[in-house]
Amino acid sequence: MLTDRVLAGLAETTSPARVLTAREDLLTYASDATALHRCVPEAVVIPRDTEQVTRIVKLANEEGFALVPRGAGTGLSAGAVPTIDSVVMLFPSWNRIVEIDPVNHTAWVEPGVITADLHAAVEPYGLFYPPDPGSMRICTLGGNVAENAGGLRGLKYGVTKDYVMGLEAVLPTGEFLTLGGKSFKDVAGYNLLDLLVGSEGTLAVFTRILVRLVARPQSTRTILASFDSVGAAGHTVTAILATGIVPATLEFLDQVTIRAVESFAGLGLPADLAALLLIEVDGRAHAVAEDADAVDRICRQHGAREVRTAANAEEAEDLRAARRASFTALAQIGPTTILEDVAVPRSAVASMLVRIQEIAAEHQVQIGVFGHAGDGNLHPTCITDARDAEAIVRTEAALEEIFDAAVTLGGTITGEHGVGLAKRQFLERHTGDPALRFMRQIKAVLDPNQVLNPGKVLGHSARCEHPPHGHPAYEEALA
Amino acid sequence: MTPRERAGPRGRITLMRAAASGEIEVGYPPFTEAMYYCLGCRACETACPAGVEFGRLLEAARAAIDNSNGRETWRPEPAQSWLLNRIVAHPARLRWTARSVRLYQRVLRKRTRCKRWIANRFPDLEPLEPLAPETPRQRRRWRPPAALGPSDVVTNGDTPSVRGTLALHPGCVQSVFLPDVNADTAQVLAYNAWQVVVPKQFRCCGALHAHYGQPDVARSLARKNIAAFEASNADQLISNAAGCGAHMKAYGQLLNGDPAWAERAAKVGAAVVDVTEHLVDRGVRRPRRPIGLRATYHDACHLIHGQRVAKAPRLLLGSIPGLDLAPLPESTWCCGSAGLYSVTHPEAAAKLQQRKVGHILATGAELVVTGNPGCTFQIAAGLRAAGSSVRVVHPATVLRIAYELPPLLPRRRWRPTPFRRPA
Numbered sequence: 001m002l003t004d005r006v007l008a009g010l011a012e013t014t015s016p017a018r019v020l021t022a023r024e025d026l027l028t029y030a031s032d033a034t035a036l037h038r039c040v041p042e043a044v045v046i047p048r049d050t051e052q053v054t055r056i057v058k059l060a061n062e063e064g065f066a067l068v069p070r071g072a073g074t075g076l077s078a079g080a081v082p083t084i085d086s087v088v089m090l091f092p093s094w095n096r097i098v099e100i101d102p103v104n105h106t107a108w109v110e111p112g113v114i115t116a117d118l119h120a121a122v123e124p125y126g127l128f129y130p131p132d133p134g135s136m137r138i139c140t141l142g143g144n145v146a147e148n149a150g151g152l153r154g155l156k157y158g159v160t161k162d163y164v165m166g167l168e169a170v171l172p173t174g175e176f177l178t179l180g181g182k183s184f185k186d187v188a189g190y191n192l193l194d195l196l197v198g199s200e201g202t203l204a205v206f207t208r209i210l211v212r213l214v215a216r217p218q219s220t221r222t223i224l225a226s227f228d229s230v231g232a233a234g235h236t237v238t239a240i241l242a243t244g245i246v247p248a249t250l251e252f253l254d255q256v257t258i259r260a261v262e263s264f265a266g267l268g269l270p271a272d273l274a275a276l277l278l279i280e281v282d283g284r285a286h287a288v289a290e291d292a293d294a295v296d297r298i299c300r301q302h303g304a305r306e307v308r309t310a311a312n313a314e315e316a317e318d319l320r321a322a323r324r325a326s327f328t329a330l331a332q333i334g335p336t337t338i339l340e341d342v343a344v345p346r347s348a349v350a351s352m353l354v355r356i357q358e359i360a361a362e363h364q365v366q367i368g369v370f371g372h373a374g375d376g377n378l379h380p381t382c383i384t385d386a387r388d389a390e391a392i393v394r395t396e397a398a399l400e401e402i403f404d405a406a407v408t409l410g411g412t413i414t415g416e417h418g419v420g421l422a423k424r425q426f427l428e429r430h431t432g433d434p435a436l437r438f439m440r441q442i443k444a445v446l447d448p449n450q451v452l453n454p455g456k457v458l459g460h461s462a463r464c465e466h467p468p469h470g471h472p473a474y475e476e477a478l479a
Numbered sequence: 480m481t482p483r484e485r486a487g488p489r490g491r492i493t494l495m496r497a498a499a500s501g502e503i504e505v506g507y508p509p510f511t512e513a514m515y516y517c518l519g520c521r522a523c524e525t526a527c528p529a530g531v532e533f534g535r536l537l538e539a540a541r542a543a544i545d546n547s548n549g550r551e552t553w554r555p556e557p558a559q560s561w562l563l564n565r566i567v568a569h570p571a572r573l574r575w576t577a578r579s580v581r582l583y584q585r586v587l588r589k590r591t592r593c594k595r596w597i598a599n600r601f602p603d604l605e606p607l608e609p610l611a612p613e614t615p616r617q618r619r620r621w622r623p624p625a626a627l628g629p630s631d632v633v634t635n636g637d638t639p640s641v642r643g644t645l646a647l648h649p650g651c652v653q654s655v656f657l658p659d660v661n662a663d664t665a666q667v668l669a670y671n672a673w674q675v676v677v678p679k680q681f682r683c684c685g686a687l688h689a690h691y692g693q694p695d696v697a698r699s700l701a702r703k704n705i706a707a708f709e710a711s712n713a714d715q716l717i718s719n720a721a722g723c724g725a726h727m728k729a730y731g732q733l734l735n736g737d738p739a740w741a742e743r744a745a746k747v748g749a750a751v752v753d754v755t756e757h758l759v760d761r762g763v764r765r766p767r768r769p770i771g772l773r774a775t776y777h778d779a780c781h782l783i784h785g786q787r788v789a790k791a792p793r794l795l796l797g798s799i800p801g802l803d804l805a806p807l808p809e810s811t812w813c814c815g816s817a818g819l820y821s822v823t824h825p826e827a828a829a830k831l832q833q834r835k836v837g838h839i840l841a842t843g844a845e846l847v848v849t850g851n852p853g854c855t856f857q858i859a860a861g862l863r864a865a866g867s868s869v870r871v872v873h874p875a876t877v878l879r880i881a882y883e884l885p886p887l888l889p890r891r892r893w894r895p896t897p898f899r900r901p902a
Contacts, residue, residue, distance in 0.1 A: 020483075024503065024507070024510065025484070025485055027493055027497045028484035028485045029484055090480050137526065264530070327528055327529065328529055329530075331529040331530060332530055339527070
């Protein structure tokens with residue numbers, strides 16, 4: 001329980017209207033987009049400016065309560081799920097695009113700017129902000145930076161960290177910090193910028209972000225190819241990349257997903273299809289035309305049953321329909337959908353798909369897989385029922401094996417969703433001891449009182465809990 | 480105001496889950512407020528990546544609130560329930576109500592003392608006054624005249640001259656306040672070689688009852704409409720009001736707990752089609768008469784989000800020679816009408832209304848086309864208040880004019896005109 005003194009302090013720092021404590025408000029901030037994780041916060045605070053953020057963080061250090069920064073709450077690793085005795089911090093009014101610099105191709109934005117709004121705002125300048133996470137219409141850049149969000153264009157354009165050039169942030173001790181700048185090259189000192197990007201709200205609260213923009217590609221061509229075997233699709237991907245063509249998008253759908261999409265959207269996809277590849281090439285018009293022809297040819301050479309190339313923007317939308325409907329279609333099958341995101345090296349994508357199928361059969365869990373075949377980031381999607389304890393046990397066992405398989409194949413437990421609460425118990429398997437110990441030491445140095453999103457990424461105890469300050473387990477881990 | 484999670488669809492679902500699991504009581508006043516602060520525009524369904532049918536969840540939540548009797552609860556005004564159950568559900572009573580509205584509009588409100596007495600006696604009605612359209616004269620219920628037939632189709636005798644029979648659902652509010660829209664719809668369909676019938680037994684579709692926590696009344700109305708449609712032997716059920724169409728399409732879901740009706744309801748639900756959708760899907764005559772106006776199209780929420788119909792009306796309007804169709808910014812945003820929302824939440828509704836009117840005026844359009852009576856009244860009232868002479872019309876009306884068909888129902892005096900073929 002928070003003391004009245006804390007609540008009074010928060011109200012004094014901001015204003016009474018900016019501290020929410022009503023039950024109906026608190027309940028709605030108890031979870032993010034992650035299934036099975038939930039914890040009701042003690043209060044919600046809405047700071048207005050950096051000054052207020054600093055004072056709130058200092059208050060947290062003095063009074064010993066936890067702060068959980070939250071963007072739009074669309075995260076898929078329970079990174080924004082509150083912990084016990086925590087205060088959720090919101091940034092809804094921090095939604096200004098402060099500056100767009102068309103010469104340096106940069107933009108200063110506040111953390112509450114919606115990703116799709118930035119896309120739209122830079123378009124008139126002929127510029128383009130490539131990261132496009134699935135929730136881009138509502139997710140915010142602050143959250144994107146905290147989670148190092150990816151998207152469909154990762155293979156060619158990279159992820160959020162590749163587009164953050166500078167940050168203004170408040171550290172867990174309440175200090176204000178400026179990093180980076182518009183200079184394209186910068187190797188002065190340790191790379192703190194990359195430390196904070198993807199820190200999942202555990203190391204800093206961002207108050208302003210300098211993003212890098214790129215010139216908008218002149219033209220785009222969309223191709224949809226269908227295959228009778230996963231192997232053929234895998235070989236096609238390898239062959240396309242071997243020619244040196246780097247598609248902006250190279251998306252994969254497996255049979256379970258295809259059938260789900262067909263029964264949901266009725267696009268006329270044959271039920272016996274084993275895989276679909278959605279390929280988009282972009283760049284200068286003549287190069288795009290050549291690349292599209294080459295992709296078409298490679299698909300056919302590798303046994304594609306059908307290859308369709310969109311002649312115009314409208315047809316491209318039709319071809320994207322199956323990929324767009326994937327998650328929706330899978331979500332219709334059962335009451336609870338757990339969207340995971342392992343990533344493996346490109347060469348291991350086919351083996352990973354086979355392993356997932358085996359694991360699904362072994363644990364009798366329905367798993368559809370779609371994802372970014374080009375960068376090896378797959379989204380095994382489990383259809384289950386949160387109300388059925390036995391089904392959840394089976395699902396979790398299957399997921400654990402999937403994580404193990406990914407790590408064995410040289411991959412990672414998360415490609416773009418982050419660790420948060422959902423995967424912290426698996427982090428050690430992936431990173432091994434010294435790395436994890438360093439991470440804990442970094443956290444301890446930057447956040448000695450464990451006020452910023454404690455228990456995320458580097459957790460110790462059961463879900464929805466974090467070790468109280470000075471907990472023996474924590475001291476032990478640091479020793 | 481700061482946007483809050485509980486004022487959005489995700490937060491509302493969280494609260495519904497909390498209520499379902501007993502974490503908060505259904506009768507908890509903030510829960511009721513959160514459920515009724517929603518427009519029910521279903522724009523969140525269009526945006527939802529997981530395909531959540533929010534409209535159904537909202538209806539279920541509101542129904543649960545109304546059933547939680549015995550506690551001190553905030554709930555919609557009793558007057559609303561009375562209006563919905565005792566007036567709107569009965570066509571004859573609704574017509575009598577419209578007659579009194581007409582009496583008020585034409586006579587009583589011009590007499591100061593009379594107006595003052597009414598304002599004192601029924602203060603609740605005051606916000607409704609600017610919203611109410613000019614009420615046409617009410618005779619008995621309107622049916623398409625027998626002369627209205629698809630008779631001018633050239634065939635060789637082997638192919639039937641009638642493409643099929645359609646049952647037109649006249650809507651409760653629409654048939655009383657905008658009967659000319661129904662007449663225009665029937666005319667346009669007939670001109671495209673469809674036989675149109677309006678079964679006498681059709682009642683209000685029940686959408687408002689379902690939205691406002693009265694599912695039992697909604698089901699009983701649905702059963703009447705299903706039986707009426709079946710008896711009409713029509714091939715399809717045509718709706719020209721977005722709210723009615725969206726609700727009737729979901730009759731199967733509404734009655735899926737009733738074994739005797741579930742199958743019939745699903746069948747009728749599948750036969751429901753919006754008039755614009757039907758015309759475009761089945762082929763439509765190209766209008767000849769140019770309409771040299773600038774127009775814009777407002778997407779009624781329950782047409783675009785509820786039925787996913789966006790292209791059909793635009794295609795129809797685009798086929799009219801000379802009509803300059805200007806795109807309307809934020810055309811898919813609610814205008815604030817939203818059933819009874821403009822009455823229950825006048826301030827929030829007025830904000831949306833002004834935003835909509837601002838966009839319309841900025842397009843420079845002389846005509847706003849939209850396919851729902853609620854939107855028509857709300858936008859027209861907003862335009863009137865802004866001193867604008869822009870008119871709000873139904874796509875069927877524009878099409879009827881472009882087909883050079885004389886109106887069956889002149890606006891002033893109700894005198895059936897025999898159907899004439901264009902020269």
